[in-house]
Amino acid sequence: MTIPTTYSRTILRNYLSQYCPPISLQRTQWAVLSVISVVLLYAFFTLGKRPWHRRWGAYPPGPKGIPIFGNTFQIPLVAPWIRFTEWAAIYGDIYFLSALGMKIVVINSCEIGFDLLHKRGVNYSDRPRMTVIREHGGWTFALSAEPYGGEFHLKRRMINQYFNRSASAKYQSMLADNAKAFACSLLEHPTEFQSQNRMYTGANIMSLTYGHKVTSNDDEWVINAKEAIRTLECLGGPGVHPIDIWPILGKLPLRIWGTKFVRNVGFMKKAAERTTTLPYNIVKAKYFDGTALPSMATGLIEANLMPDGTVKHEDAINGVLAMTYIVMKTVGSLDTFIIAMIHFPEIQREAQQSIDELLQGERLPTFEDRGSLPYVEALYREVLRWKPVLPAGVPHRSVQDDKYQGMFIPAGSMIFFNMLAMMYNPQEFPDPSKFDPGRFLEYDDRDRRYSLRTDVRNPEDMAFGFGRRICPGRHFASAWIWITMATILSAFDILPARDQFGAVRLPEVEYDKGPIRCVFFV
Numbered sequence: 001m002t003i004p005t006t007y008s009r010t011i012l013r014n015y016l017s018q019y020c021p022p023i024s025l026q027r028t029q030w031a032v033l034s035v036i037s038v039v040l041l042y043a044f045f046t047l048g049k050r051p052w053h054r055r056w057g058a059y060p061p062g063p064k065g066i067p068i069f070g071n072t073f074q075i076p077l078v079a080p081w082i083r084f085t086e087w088a089a090i091y092g093d094i095y096f097l098s099a100l101g102m103k104i105v106v107i108n109s110c111e112i113g114f115d116l117l118h119k120r121g122v123n124y125s126d127r128p129r130m131t132v133i134r135e136h137g138g139w140t141f142a143l144s145a146e147p148y149g150g151e152f153h154l155k156r157r158m159i160n161q162y163f164n165r166s167a168s169a170k171y172q173s174m175l176a177d178n179a180k181a182f183a184c185s186l187l188e189h190p191t192e193f194q195s196q197n198r199m200y201t202g203a204n205i206m207s208l209t210y211g212h213k214v215t216s217n218d219d220e221w222v223i224n225a226k227e228a229i230r231t232l233e234c235l236g237g238p239g240v241h242p243i244d245i246w247p248i249l250g251k252l253p254l255r256i257w258g259t260k261f262v263r264n265v266g267f268m269k270k271a272a273e274r275t276t277t278l279p280y281n282i283v284k285a286k287y288f289d290g291t292a293l294p295s296m297a298t299g300l301i302e303a304n305l306m307p308d309g310t311v312k313h314e315d316a317i318n319g320v321l322a323m324t325y326i327v328m329k330t331v332g333s334l335d336t337f338i339i340a341m342i343h344f345p346e347i348q349r350e351a352q353q354s355i356d357e358l359l360q361g362e363r364l365p366t367f368e369d370r371g372s373l374p375y376v377e378a379l380y381r382e383v384l385r386w387k388p389v390l391p392a393g394v395p396h397r398s399v400q401d402d403k404y405q406g407m408f409i410p411a412g413s414m415i416f417f418n419m420l421a422m423m424y425n426p427q428e429f430p431d432p433s434k435f436d437p438g439r440f441l442e443y444d445d446r447d448r449r450y451s452l453r454t455d456v457r458n459p460e461d462m463a464f465g466f467g468r469r470i471c472p473g474r475h476f477a478s479a480w481i482w483i484t485m486a487t488i489l490s491a492f493d494i495l496p497a498r499d500q501f502g503a504v505r506l507p508e509v510e511y512d513k514g515p516i517r518c519v520f521f522v
């Protein structure tokens with residue numbers, strides 16, 4: 001298949017490395033899958049002939065599949081967003097796939113994401129079943145996998161209370177303090193960015209959610225959170241395993257997916273228990289004996305405390321607190337920032353210069369400076385765009401049949417918003433694989449100042465999703481990433497590490513392809 005040169009196949013392929021080892025199916029597994037598929041398809045075609053298709057119009061365009069199986073064998077099991085993005089270049093901003101009766105709609109433009117997932121949010125805010133994570137992996141109550149409806153609204157209300165824009169503003173001094181502490185730890189350990197990054201991101205969220213103070217990398221809670229992320233990532237992105245696409249496959253013995261898969265599901269279950277129920281029970285016990293530090297957990301316990309001493313909505317509370325794995329995505333954005341600063345030292349210098357001009361080296365940046373540092377803001381936007389941490393988004397599900405621009409979108413479709421295609425749209429972001437904060441800026445020669453362009457889309461519009469399921473932690477994430485970047489830039493030169501012969505060792509552009517070797521130099 002040829003793809004337009006505007007999409008760099010190499011860059012897209014790089015995303016493969018961000019997710020764990022390929023889920024490789026053996027011949028016997030394919031055989032089992034094929035038999036099941038035929039039976040399913042037979043049922044679907046004999047029982048499922050429906051008149052609506054003709055009444056509502058045609059499906060969106062899409063790659064031609066084969067009889068019965070549709071596009072099943074064209075959708076890669078690993079990193080499907082790469083193929084999704086190649087197809088976007090051919091079939092456009094919205095296209096349709098079918099796989100063994102499962103209808104899949106892929107959205108590749110921000111406008112359509114907004115039209116469907118935001119403006120028609122009532123219809124498009126459900127989640128697919130996410131069978132692997134919820135039913136096998138023990139994340140039954142996680143908000144991110146919750147179906148749209150009663151419990152969802154309760155959980156969103158709980159989380160919004162703590163993370164809406166004004167609530168997030170209250171965390172600014174904590175985030176600024178943590179960023180300073182992070183910078184101090186880099187002074188002490190100038191070659192250990194990655195482990196320090198994970199520790200401080202964990203520290204931010206643990207102290208906020210559970211009032212737990214993280215002091216070292218060996219902290220059990222941080223280790224548990226890292227393990228939870230590892231197990232979740234090893235099973236592919238959310239909603240993309242074949243069992244997620246065809247939940248009926250989950251009824252078969254899990255071992256048909258290989259022993260590695262079974263082992264990982266087991267690890268995932270254990271990690272889910274350790275990062276949700278266990279910390280909650282510890283904090284609850286401390287709350288009742290009066291030793292708990294104030295946190296989101298204690299706030300929610302207090303608000304739901306019954307006269308008989310029980311706590312109502314405990315599952316919902318747990319589901320809201322159990323968001324560490326998504327939160328740890330901020331780690332990926334900061335990794336991207338460091339890699340970019342090492343590969344593009346001239347951009348690093350420009351950002352440092354803009355900070356120095358404003359602060360004159362007299363103090364560290366604060367949130368009040370954010371509006372006066374357009375270059376750093378543009379850098380933050382480019383970090384979000386260049387390597388989206390959730391390249392296929394998190395899938396939604398449509399509840400009812402719908403018609404959009406004359407195309408039919410059937411009820412029960414799995415809706416992917418393909419973040420990678422949106423962020424690499426060459427019309428909005430020319431030469432998309434280039435790391436270039438300048439795309440968001442204009443330079444006034446008279447004032448000799450940068451300002452942010454208003455005619456270029458802010459990647460924040462897409463990076464955090466859409467509509468009623470939009471990331472509730474976006475204000476917090478934006479603040480943490482920004483203050484950390486600004487603090488590091490004002491205090492350090494970020495340099496590539498050298499090997500034992502003194503030769504420069506640039507880190508891989510893909511951050512999961514080994515350690516990020518760098519040095520922080522004051």
Ligand code: HEM
Nearest residue numbers: 143144323326327329330394464465466469470471473477
């Ligand atoms: C770089 C940082 C982050 C990125 C890029 C990010 C991105 C996303 C995206 C794309 C979604 C899916 C939205 C949708 O389905 O339309 C999401 C959901 C979610 N995010 Fe974030 N997020 C980040 C940090 C955070 C933080 C710091 C928190 C918590 C404070 C958080 C909590 C959540 C939760 C709970 C959901 C599930 C919402 C639901 O299903 O209703 N995220 N995030």
